[in-house]
Amino acid sequence: MSMSFIADKQTLEDLNLLGRFKPNSIYNLFSRIKTTGGEQLLERMFQQPLTNPEAINHRSATFRYFQQKQLTFPFNGVNFRLAENYLNMGGANSLPAILKKKLNAFLNDDEYEKLLAGLKAAIEMLRTFRNFLQHLTDFNDAAAWRKTLSALTRLDSNKELTLLTVARYDRLLRHTLRSEMEQLLDAVHQLDVYIAVSDVARQRGFHYAHALPASPSVFHTTALKHPALDAGVANPVSLHSDSNVIFLTGANMAGKSTLMKSFGIALYLAHMGFPVAAADMEFSVRDGLYSSINVPDNLNMGYSHFYAEVLRVKQVAAEVSSGKNLVVIFDELFKGTNVKDAYDATLAVTAAFARYRNCFFIISTHIIEVGNALRQYENLQFAYLPTLMEGTKPKYTYQLREGITSDRHGMMIIENEKILELLNE
Amino acid sequence: MLFTTDKQTLEDLNIFGRYGADSVYNIFNRTVTRGGAALLEEMFRYPLSDHEAINRRSSIIQHFAAAGTAYPFSATLFDAIAAYIDNTDERTRLTTEEQSISKKLAGMIAVDGNTQMVYKGVHSLIEILQGAQSFVSTEAGGMAYETDRKAIATLLSEPAFEPVLAHQGKPAHSTIAAYDVIFRFRYRGLILQLLHHLYYLDVYISVAKVAAERGFIFPQALPRHTCSVNAEGIYHPLLKKAVPNTIRITDESNVIFLTGANMAGKSTFMKSLSIALFLAHMGFPVAAARMEFSVLDGIYTTINLPDNLGMDASHYYAEVLRVKKMAQELSQGKQLFIVFDELFRGTNVKDAYEATIAICKGFARKRNSIFVISTHIIEAGDVLKAAAANIQFVYLPTRMDAHKPVYTYTLENGITDDRHGMIIINNEGIIDMLKAGLIKMK
Numbered sequence: 001m002s003m004s005f006i007a008d009k010q011t012l013e014d015l016n017l018l019g020r021f022k023p024n025s026i027y028n029l030f031s032r033i034k035t036t037g038g039e040q041l042l043e044r045m046f047q048q049p050l051t052n053p054e055a056i057n058h059r060s061a062t063f064r065y066f067q068q069k070q071l072t073f074p075f076n077g078v079n080f081r082l083a084e085n086y087l088n089m090g091g092a093n094s095l096p097a098i099l100k101k102k103l104n105a106f107l108n109d110d111e112y113e114k115l116l117a118g119l120k121a122a123i124e125m126l127r128t129f130r131n132f133l134q135h136l137t138d139f140n141d142a143a144a145w146r147k148t149l150s151a152l153t154r155l156d157s158n159k160e161l162t163l164l165t166v167a168r169y170d171r172l173l174r175h176t177l178r179s180e181m182e183q184l185l186d187a188v189h190q191l192d193v194y195i196a197v198s199d200v201a202r203q204r205g206f207h208y209a210h211a212l213p214a215s216p217s218v219f220h221t222t223a224l225k226h227p228a229l230d231a232g233v234a235n236p237v238s239l240h241s242d243s244n245v246i247f248l249t250g251a252n253m254a255g256k257s258t259l260m261k262s263f264g265i266a267l268y269l270a271h272m273g274f275p276v277a278a279a280d281m282e283f284s285v286r287d288g289l290y291s292s293i294n295v296p297d298n299l300n301m302g303y304s305h306f307y308a309e310v311l312r313v314k315q316v317a318a319e320v321s322s323g324k325n326l327v328v329i330f331d332e333l334f335k336g337t338n339v340k341d342a343y344d345a346t347l348a349v350t351a352a353f354a355r356y357r358n359c360f361f362i363i364s365t366h367i368i369e370v371g372n373a374l375r376q377y378e379n380l381q382f383a384y385l386p387t388l389m390e391g392t393k394p395k396y397t398y399q400l401r402e403g404i405t406s407d408r409h410g411m412m413i414i415e416n417e418k419i420l421e422l423l424n425e
Numbered sequence: 426m427l428f429t430t431d432k433q434t435l436e437d438l439n440i441f442g443r444y445g446a447d448s449v450y451n452i453f454n455r456t457v458t459r460g461g462a463a464l465l466e467e468m469f470r471y472p473l474s475d476h477e478a479i480n481r482r483s484s485i486i487q488h489f490a491a492a493g494t495a496y497p498f499s500a501t502l503f504d505a506i507a508a509y510i511d512n513t514d515e516r517t518r519l520t521t522e523e524q525s526i527s528k529k530l531a532g533m534i535a536v537d538g539n540t541q542m543v544y545k546g547v548h549s550l551i552e553i554l555q556g557a558q559s560f561v562s563t564e565a566g567g568m569a570y571e572t573d574r575k576a577i578a579t580l581l582s583e584p585a586f587e588p589v590l591a592h593q594g595k596p597a598h599s600t601i602a603a604y605d606v607i608f609r610f611r612y613r614g615l616i617l618q619l620l621h622h623l624y625y626l627d628v629y630i631s632v633a634k635v636a637a638e639r640g641f642i643f644p645q646a647l648p649r650h651t652c653s654v655n656a657e658g659i660y661h662p663l664l665k666k667a668v669p670n671t672i673r674i675t676d677e678s679n680v681i682f683l684t685g686a687n688m689a690g691k692s693t694f695m696k697s698l699s700i701a702l703f704l705a706h707m708g709f710p711v712a713a714a715r716m717e718f719s720v721l722d723g724i725y726t727t728i729n730l731p732d733n734l735g736m737d738a739s740h741y742y743a744e745v746l747r748v749k750k751m752a753q754e755l756s757q758g759k760q761l762f763i764v765f766d767e768l769f770r771g772t773n774v775k776d777a778y779e780a781t782i783a784i785c786k787g788f789a790r791k792r793n794s795i796f797v798i799s800t801h802i803i804e805a806g807d808v809l810k811a812a813a814a815n816i817q818f819v820y821l822p823t824r825m826d827a828h829k830p831v832y833t834y835t836l837e838n839g840i841t842d843d844r845h846g847m848i849i850i851n852n853e854g855i856i857d858m859l860k861a862g863l864i865k866m867k
Binding site: 307355 | 686687688740741742745746748749752753755756767769770771772773774775776777779780783784787788790791801802803844845846847849850853854855856858859860861862863865866
């Protein structure tokens with residue numbers, strides 16, 4: 001049993017990963033679940049990414065299998081909920097209700113009617129499930145389900161159920177076969193998630209990443225996109241222990257943050273065994289992911305933005321130096337201080353982190369001069385997002401290039417907004 | 426013209442605070458009556474932009490503060506009349522005729538809710554009218570409050586109120602019924618006016634109390650168009666150990682270029698000055714030793730600009746749009762107090778340098794407004810020194826005590842190149858931690 005993949009609150013918020021009620025969260029991207037149990041399962045998967053490559057590959061193979069099958073979730077929501085409630089009622093003895101019915105044949109007994117409706121819904125659910133299994137002949141997990149279900153074909157009869165039969169079936173499903181029924185309900189929840197997630201993958205053209213053992217450290221994709229952007233631009237990203245740091249530059253709005261978020265999200269989803277917006281992706285499993293993209297600004301008085309950044313870097317440094325295999329994303333490191341300090345600090349911190357070849361880093365900055373000083377380290381990759389000028393309007397390609405850019409169009413943006421004219425009036 | 430401000434400014438200065446936590450409003454939120462609390466909030470929402478109105482309100486509060494006047498009414502009186510006076514349903518009028526036996530009997534068991542409401546309301550208003558009468562007869566509030574005092578006296582001089590003011594002892598049912606008609610129906614307008622005056626009085630006296638307790642002073646408002654702020658010993662009213670600072674601003678020095686290391690107190694100083702000016706425009710007491718200021722049309726600060734914008738907008742662009750908004754307001758001829766903390770920190774150094782110079786130069790042309798701009802791009806200061814004569818350069822220093830930075834929080838003239846970012850990083854032991862970890866792993 002390996003430890004769970006680490007991603008702290010700041011990281012989860014930077015990447016907008018979780019949150020059922022947050023619009024545009026990555027969780028919501030996948031949440032097309034029909035059953036409550038399925039919703040809970042999806043939530044659990046999001047909260048506990050895996051760190052074992054076999055487990056990851058097994059789960060992603062399952063999603064891939066369902067994506068190829070293109071199946072429709074066969075259970076009717078209302079009927080399934082009725083069946084689930086009935087089967088979950090606990091082993092409570094229903095004999096009193098049945099006896100009461102027998103004794104008070106003329107009374108309108110609600111309790112018995114409820115029991116009967118639940119039982120019928122359960123039988124219907126079992127029949128639907130059995131039929132559905134015909135589509136899953138080559139799915140390993142289905143063998144146990146099939147065994148349970150084929151022993152219950154006799155329940156399918158369309159004849160009106162007598163009191164005695166109701167008592168017998170009720171005992172069978174809620175007592176004798178209790179654990180088998182629990183297993184089948186779990187199976188429905190799983191199918192719900194498999195079908196919903198693989199549907200999203202098919203519709204959005206997602207791919208499945210291949211998980212590799214932790215060592216050697218590798219990350220590779222030929223086309224990385226942001227999963228929530230419909231018209232996202234794809235970029236190749238490769239990291240390994242001899243080239244474990246990406247030093248990213250680019251003008252404002254050139255897409256640095258989006259690229260970094262895309263990378264973080266793909267890595268996180270891949271550790272869940274989920275489909276990713278990255279083609280041909282393979283990755284050695286990591287222990288966790290730390291990002292520093294939007295360090296909260298609204299601090300109490302006396303705390304500067306710079307100090308908040310320093311504390312975040314310190315927290316990550318403690319984790320990295322503990323020997324974990326981590327992925328670290330720093331966007332605009334030390335923007336809350338003067339230029340000379342930001343230069344010194346970015347250089348010192350980047351150089352110190354870069355020596356951890358078992359970790360991957362993406363670091364973006366406006367202090368492009370740091371890049372020149374970092375050229376001496378051969379394990380750094382320099383990449384930038386370009387800005388093309390169309391007359392006086394900046395245009396962004398969002399396509400990674402090799403090198404360090406000195407693109408800057410800050411003054412042009414001010415001129416386009418005609419601010420100086422307003423002040424000179 | 427109205428004094429203008431916006432949500433960003435109110436949040437930057439923590440005027441109202443979140444969930445009623447420590448806020449500037451809460452310092453003063455000590456009114457006795459609910460009507461007073463509503464008025465207080467209105468005053469915070471709509472500061473004044475006329476120096477006479479400001480000085481008038483300020484002198485009233487100042488007078489009450491000096492005299493230590495207490496509000497002559499208790500809160501319960503006003504609670505009783507709130508529901509009463511708002512109820513103008515004729516059917517709730519008490520009947521003046523003698524009560525029938527059965528009604529009397531019923532009344533012995535339980536007075537019905539309506540009768541009780543009217544009884545309480547009338548009792549309270551008798552007390553309020555008599556209290557107001559004795560308050561104005563003592564000349565409370567001195568010269569400053571004279572206009573209001575006369576207005577109250579005029580309201581009370583309505584002949585219909587004469588028996589009410591002279592009333593003594595427990596009123597009979599028929600008297601209550603008669604007063605009810607006077608209060609709620611025939612002279613309702615006068616009663617509402619009177620209450621309005623008493624709510625104002627509540628605000629004046631409660632604010633005066635705060636000023637006296639906290640040692641706040643009353644700024645002098647000067648006519649607009651003079652562009653001057655003379656603030657001695659201003660400090661942040663919400664900080665426990667706030668350090669006072671003094672700044673003088675005239676049209677010869679209306680752009681303040683503020684530098685200083687992280688944590689040296691730049692934001693706190695900017696907030697202190699902004700809050701003082703905000704309160705001063707309300708005619709309220711401020712946390713300072715002495716202050717005079719020429720009246721402005723509005724105040725806009727940009728201290729904590731939200732970072733978490735949509736995926737495609739950068740922090741820099743948000744800053745540019747904010748500057749544009751200011752430029753638009755200025756181009757309409759408004760005289761504003763404008764604050765920018767860490768202008769253009771969301772872009773690369775060269776852009777920030779050029780943009781800071783261009784915008785500061787543009788601001789410097791507006792001699793009738795006041796600007797406070799803090800930045801880390803100290804190089805821009807050298808260029809601006811040569812470019813415009815009306816920029817004043819101040820900084821908040823950092824002294825080094827061995828390896829620990831120590832801050833004085835006291836303004837000095839000039840530009841500082843204090844920078845201790847690396848010292849802070851080293852003090853946190855980040856680089857050492859990373860070095861040690863590598864050795865352990867080998």
